Amino acid sequence: MLRYALRRLVGMIPTLFVISFLIFFIIELPPGDYLTNQIAALRAAGEGASADKIAFLRTEFALDRPFLERYLIWVGAWPGPTGFSGLIQGNWGWSFEYNQPVATVIGPALPLTIILNFATILFVYVVSLPIGVYSAMRQYSFGDYLFTFIGYIGLATPNFLLGLILLYYFNVWFGMSIGGLMDPVYVDQPWSLAKIGSVLSHLIVPTIVIGTAGTAGMIRRLRANLLDELDRQYVMTARAKGLQERRLVAKYPLRMALNPFVADIGNLIPSLVSGSVIVSVVLNLPTVGPILLDALQSQDQYLAGFILLFVAVLTLIGMLVSDLLLAVLDPRIRLGGSARS
């Protein structure tokens, strides 16, 4: 098992390289770069001197080198103007837009993004598991139809609209401040219990808003999986043993139906991040989503590239977790699907 985990971990390395190359390639597709755009803008305004300075920056950041070389310098596998200094060495690059290192720009947003994602995934699973099981067990009952209906509404309502509505009522009912991931009072204060509490209470709305679509989809999937399993012969066998219906469902078909459910952990992350960009803008959440949007618009390539890579790493970790969980859950995967004897 440990060897399996290690092998999967090592296997992630080439995958990451391929992903980073693709990200770099796609970001560089539009003609020009951040600095050429700036030079054009400055020239139009008649400020040639500043433009010369920017041209100096071009060589400084190796933007005048060929594509492959730029990529390798970014990764840190090729000496740049200041020697080996790339992602591998821990240098996340320079944000032209903010005129700061990428690490400084998104540093505060990263942990909050991870927390929000984690909370959302937890929300999706905690809510969809009991509802999915209920809907399958009571197929075509009033409750099943009700949850189906709510689920479809959840899928169809634009997230930002739901976010605004929820924000309004949370403000009216609980007096919670609008937007952000904490009360404005705490923004520049050091971490304290009260600040953590504020963050947690501010997480509720975005978690629900970002999680609804995923939850609705997950309920449908679990319901369908479980319905498939409920008719299987081994369920009949268990029933013929005299098992109680509840214990029976929990022990046999539900465990089988969990496989696709667990396998989705990895897939959920990118859709949450990309799906939450608009929500983050509307709710003014300090996550990487809005920063990514800005960076892409202004061709702030290293910032955008790093955020995309960060999401990719999260996804890979999610996949690894789901693979390991699957191996724990399902002996057919663990033992390789062929006879031992």
Added chain:
Amino acid sequence: MRASKLFAKLLFVNELSPPRSASPQSETAAPAAGAGPVLDIRDLVVDFTGDDGVSRAVDGVSLQVPRGSTVALVGESGSGKTVISQALLGILPKKGRIVSGQMLFCDPRSGKTVDLAGLDPMSEAMRCIRGDRISIVFQEPMTALSPLHTIGDQLGEVVRLHRGVGRREARELSAEMLRLVQFPDPQRALSVYPFELSGGLRQRAVIAMALMCRPALLVADEPTTALDVTIQAEVLHLIRRVQGELDMSVLLITHDFGVVANMADHVAVIYRGRIMESGSIDDVFRHPGHPYLKSLLNAVPRFDMGPDERLQPIRPIDARPAVFLHRDRAAPESATPLLELRDVSKIYHLRRTGPAAGLRTIRAMDDVSLRVKSGECLGLVGQSGSGKTTTAKVILGAEDPDRGSVLYRFDGEARDLSTLSSAERFAFRRRVQIIFQDPFSSLSPRMTVRDILAEPLVIHKVGTPEERQERVKELIRMVGLNVSHLRRYPHSFSGGQRQRIGIARALALSPELLLCDEPVSALDVSVQAQILNLLKDLKAELGLTFVFVSHNLAVVDYIADRVAVMCAGRIVELADKRAIIEEARHPYTQALLKAIPTPSLDQKLDFAALAQEGASDPACWPEPYRLVDGMEPKLQEVAPGHFVCVPQARQRAA
């Protein structure tokens, strides 16, 4: 001896920890002195509510199972026999409902009688009977066990549930029971998952699970239908043996009269939810009264049939020969066989994924040599995993052999399939067609029958669209269906009708060679007779050549001229069908023949003799037939046209 220890333990357990329920059925009490029936079903009526209204699945069935005896409930699929078993255990599907009637179950241990029909299926009283006093063995050992739980967990659950024993004790009792059903290494088997076991072992585990609480009544719903004959014989023997040891009654549900003749004391024949005939096994077999029973018996192929004797299907089909298929085929009476396999070997590498990754090799064909003459039918017999289907695929050109060659005669000249150009291969496909085993998955559900039958003609650009339509009409009539059926989709046909559509499709291109891969093994006996007769007639009318793959020697005997017996990827014996059946030389063929249950009371299986042989393991065969790795399976002619595999040390480098 072991068994008695087990009972002592079970009874001991019973006294120590009485069941948690207050149900009267599970109390320990002195066995009832009366020898009344364990089960007495009276006028049982079960309805199913479907989308198109209510249908009556069981219509006034009365049936008794005397204590300690085996009652066989025989019928075709859809006759209601499985519904009765589900009603008995209270596990009817949601759509099913017991309308009226009684199912009186008298537990010999407590002597009390309870009407199962009156109990709520989900009630505690019913749950205490189910799995404890009455248990069931299902048909499919592959799906009857949960793939995610160990054998020990699934077996132990039964005693933990009904006897309230702890985890460790449950493991011990499970191991004892696995020993009783002769599981190799029962201790280790407890921590094994079902997918790691063969079908036969799984069925043993399922039976062990059903016996865990020493039930008064075992319902065996087609317990051996999914198994190979030699394993079937073992499992039947096992049920017989434990029945005696546990003083248990058995309700055996089956469609196979061979199994009935060997197992049952009483027989009830069911047709469309009604009992047509019932009585002691002697009465029913020696003096069948009801015409339905007579015709069922006549529909089963037997070894003692005369050369021109035909099976009598219950519902004969009206097949009309297709004119366009009648070509002059009598012509090439050549010395070259139509098809020849020369030392063909095929090895599969199974790549295992996941934490236990690795490579496993399976020798599916090992130096297989065959010749098929024009117009003959060669039967290919063997158990599952013996390489029959791989052989069929290699002949079809769907798989390339790793070694050796497949020769096919084109216009009098034998050509190696591997040397054909792609255009020639395309042309070759017209000459060889296949009929598949499963009529449900071999037809596209999204195409009408017309499209299915016309597709081969379209692919091979045969005729104009009008001519194709004419051909399609002839084809459908040829297999006894109507032109009006052409508009329909496969789902609206029964299994036998679908198989006929499959046959029509295979014949659309007027092939020379037809590969039949277990074409009747998914069908009922009565439908099987239809299909076999149809194939036989088509072969005679159209001068076709058949390679007929089956695990059922009786079926092969009915249709084939020569028979090749395969085991573990080798041909072990090849001869005229009469020679195979009457003078089998090879130990494997002999074991296969001995294991076939015949629907006759005079030729019962010799279970004791069968139990001793490890017939399907080539390393266990007696000399000179013993075959171990590194030996070359050579066919030796022992009589004219009769070949037996006598292995020799391998000479050439592998």
